[in-house]
Amino acid sequence: MPSAHHGREGNGRSHLLRLLPVLAGLVAGLGLPLFLPSWLQGLMTRILVNAIFAISLDLIFGYTGLVSLGHAGYLGIGGYTVGLLMARYGLRSLWITAPAGVFAAALGAAVFGLIALRTSGASFMLITFALTQLLYSVALKWDWLTTGGTEGITGIARPDLGIAGFRWNPLLFYYFVLLAFFLCYLVLRSVTRSPFGHALQGIRENESRMQCLGYNTWLYKYIAFVLAGAFAGFAGVLFAYSNGIVVPANMGIVMSGNALFMIILGGTGTLYGPVVGAATIGLLQFYVSDLAPARWPLVMGLVFVLTILYARSGIAPSLLKIWKKASGQHGSP
Amino acid sequence: MNTFLLDLLNGISFGFILFLLATGLSIIMGLMGILNMAHGALYMLGAFIGWTLVAQCGLDFWLAALGAALITAVLGFGIERGLFRRLYRQYTEQVLLAFGLSFVLVNLGEWIWGPIPRAPFTAPAFSGSVHLGSIAYPTVRFVIALIGGFLAVGLWWLLEKTRLGALVRAGMDDKEMLAGLGVDFDRLSTAVFMLGVGLAGFSGVIGAQALGASTGLAQSIQLLAMVVIVIGGVGSVQGALVGAMLIGAIDTIGRSRFPQFALFTTYLAMVVILLVRPAGLLGREK
Numbered sequence: 001m002p003s004a005h006h007g008r009e010g011n012g013r014s015h016l017l018r019l020l021p022v023l024a025g026l027v028a029g030l031g032l033p034l035f036l037p038s039w040l041q042g043l044m045t046r047i048l049v050n051a052i053f054a055i056s057l058d059l060i061f062g063y064t065g066l067v068s069l070g071h072a073g074y075l076g077i078g079g080y081t082v083g084l085l086m087a088r089y090g091l092r093s094l095w096i097t098a099p100a101g102v103f104a105a106a107l108g109a110a111v112f113g114l115i116a117l118r119t120s121g122a123s124f125m126l127i128t129f130a131l132t133q134l135l136y137s138v139a140l141k142w143d144w145l146t147t148g149g150t151e152g153i154t155g156i157a158r159p160d161l162g163i164a165g166f167r168w169n170p171l172l173f174y175y176f177v178l179l180a181f182f183l184c185y186l187v188l189r190s191v192t193r194s195p196f197g198h199a200l201q202g203i204r205e206n207e208s209r210m211q212c213l214g215y216n217t218w219l220y221k222y223i224a225f226v227l228a229g230a231f232a233g234f235a236g237v238l239f240a241y242s243n244g245i246v247v248p249a250n251m252g253i254v255m256s257g258n259a260l261f262m263i264i265l266g267g268t269g270t271l272y273g274p275v276v277g278a279a280t281i282g283l284l285q286f287y288v289s290d291l292a293p294a295r296w297p298l299v300m301g302l303v304f305v306l307t308i309l310y311a312r313s314g315i316a317p318s319l320l321k322i323w324k325k326a327s328g329q330h331g332s333p
Numbered sequence: 334m335n336t337f338l339l340d341l342l343n344g345i346s347f348g349f350i351l352f353l354l355a356t357g358l359s360i361i362m363g364l365m366g367i368l369n370m371a372h373g374a375l376y377m378l379g380a381f382i383g384w385t386l387v388a389q390c391g392l393d394f395w396l397a398a399l400g401a402a403l404i405t406a407v408l409g410f411g412i413e414r415g416l417f418r419r420l421y422r423q424y425t426e427q428v429l430l431a432f433g434l435s436f437v438l439v440n441l442g443e444w445i446w447g448p449i450p451r452a453p454f455t456a457p458a459f460s461g462s463v464h465l466g467s468i469a470y471p472t473v474r475f476v477i478a479l480i481g482g483f484l485a486v487g488l489w490w491l492l493e494k495t496r497l498g499a500l501v502r503a504g505m506d507d508k509e510m511l512a513g514l515g516v517d518f519d520r521l522s523t524a525v526f527m528l529g530v531g532l533a534g535f536s537g538v539i540g541a542q543a544l545g546a547s548t549g550l551a552q553s554i555q556l557l558a559m560v561v562i563v564i565g566g567v568g569s570v571q572g573a574l575v576g577a578m579l580i581g582a583i584d585t586i587g588r589s590r591f592p593q594f595a596l597f598t599t600y601l602a603m604v605v606i607l608l609v610r611p612a613g614l615l616g617r618e619k
């Protein structure tokens with residue numbers, strides 16, 4: 001899985017060798033689960049959901065240079081919206097719950113973005129964190145919202161697709177999430193390759209220069225922030241479908257931190273990087289939890305620290321470079 | 334009325350614990366631009382060390398507090414020189430590194446001391462209670478407030494009235510200029526970082542008398558300390574003090590009176606203040 005996706009950024013130059021990683025990724029993503037037990041299919045599903053969440057954060061973190069410590073808040077809004085609609089109001093349709101979750105998260109990001117983008121740098125980290133803690137305390141304490149306190153919302157089912165006679169099984173749900181992942185990936189790919197995406201990267205490199213060029217940088221950052229919130233909300237929707245439960249901790253700082261870990265481990269400022277990061281962390285957690293569950297935070301923290309110190313560009317770009325060398329290709333990715 | 338007084342006293346002593354933690358966090362962030370996400374983890378180490386030395390080994394309280402401060406300060410030296418220094422001027426990376434480090438430290442703490450929280454202890458010298466009208470209030474809480482108040486004055490004096498403090502304040506405003514004047518900014522940063530995390534370890538021991546010691550504390554107190562510096566403003570002792578007292582009072586009174594809104598009011602207060610004054614109540618204007 002880690003090597004599965006690192007070719008996807010390729011821009012269609014029809015070089016068979018160049019496409020090989022993409023093909024390998026497709027085969028692994030599409031074919032592998034057929035031969036795996038259902039609990040491993042579940043692991044791959046969780047990895048994909050995490051990957052969507054991490055990519056959404058990378059839009060503002062890697063591409064725009066805004067370090068949010070509260071991105072899990074929008075995942076939480078998406079998840080809780082689905083939870084409330086399903087468990088409290090009995091609405092099970094995909095076509096109602098998913099758009100509602102995404103819209104609620106985007107709305108949350110639209111409001112909080114107005115506040116957070118008044119600041120930058122370390123203050124931006126502080127305030128994004130604070131705003132998400134606000135949501136966390138609401139989910140935890142406001143009984144009248146029926147968010148269920150510490151227990152969260154249980155009894156969330158997989159969505160009703162509106163197809164008569166359709167029944168979910170883990171494999172079908174995996175393919176559903178895979179499809180969702182592809183859609184998100186393609187949309188975000190076209191966003192990051194559009195003039196808008198290039199402007200975001202310009203802001204990351206030098207915001208005042210972009211202002212001098214006449215860009216309304218605030219607006220660009222704001223749109224990116226809301227867009228990232230919407231995609232995080234979609235990840236939250238899938239998260240709720242997949243786990244069947246949402247709890248306040250799902251929007252805690254550890255969740256936001258995990259997404260940052262995945263991005264940095266995989267490769268900041270790329271789309272395939274967070275996917276590789278999510279897969280690596282998912283598998284690593286799986287094995288460590290088998291050997292010494294209580295030591296997982298230690299391992300994760302160490303991997304994170306070492307990555308920042310010694311491999312800041314992340315796994316995926318390094319692998320890509322090696323691959324290019326091995327297959328005799330030149331030029332930057 | 335009596336319960337209100339009780340809440341208020343609890344709020345003040347909790348506020349001083351927060352102050353000791355947040356003031357280090359604030360000055361480190363002001364001078365070095367690093368939001369030290371490992372601050373709460375170092376507080377936790379201090380609390381565990383304090384608990385072991387005082388409650389288990391029966392060591393003198395002051396020796397234990399100084400010992401914990403020394404241990405965390407030495408750790409801080411290692412973190413600053415060994416890790417942050419490798420990421421020269423990469424502020425985002427430094428914050429993320431500290432974040433990763435907090436997971437390592439908290440889990441190491443859990444490995445050494447186990448996952449079971451330790452109850453608050455009282456050093457023999459501070460046992461007993463003070464009678465205020467009809468209520469008896471534990472002496473140790475007054476001791477916490479006294480130590481906090483004493484250190485608040487000391488830190489204010491250090492930062493505002495001494496040459497070292499003047500250098501630190503100058504560094505917050507313009508580090509290039511300061512370095513250009515021949516001041517060794519790197520050594521200054523190391524000293525400030527050691528002082529800040531030393532205070533975190535120290536406050537861990539002080540705080541363990543009211544809050545006990547547990548791994549969960551690392552995160553919750555880190556979050557509250559961050560709230561405090563957002564409210565009070567980055568880079569000043571007075572700001573940390575005002576923010577800590579406000580949060581100490583809001584948190585304690587909220588918890589006992591309006592449990593539904595306790596956390597919410599804390600964070601709402603922070604958001605409102607950020608909206609009105611983005612630099613915090615007493616922050617240094619840039």
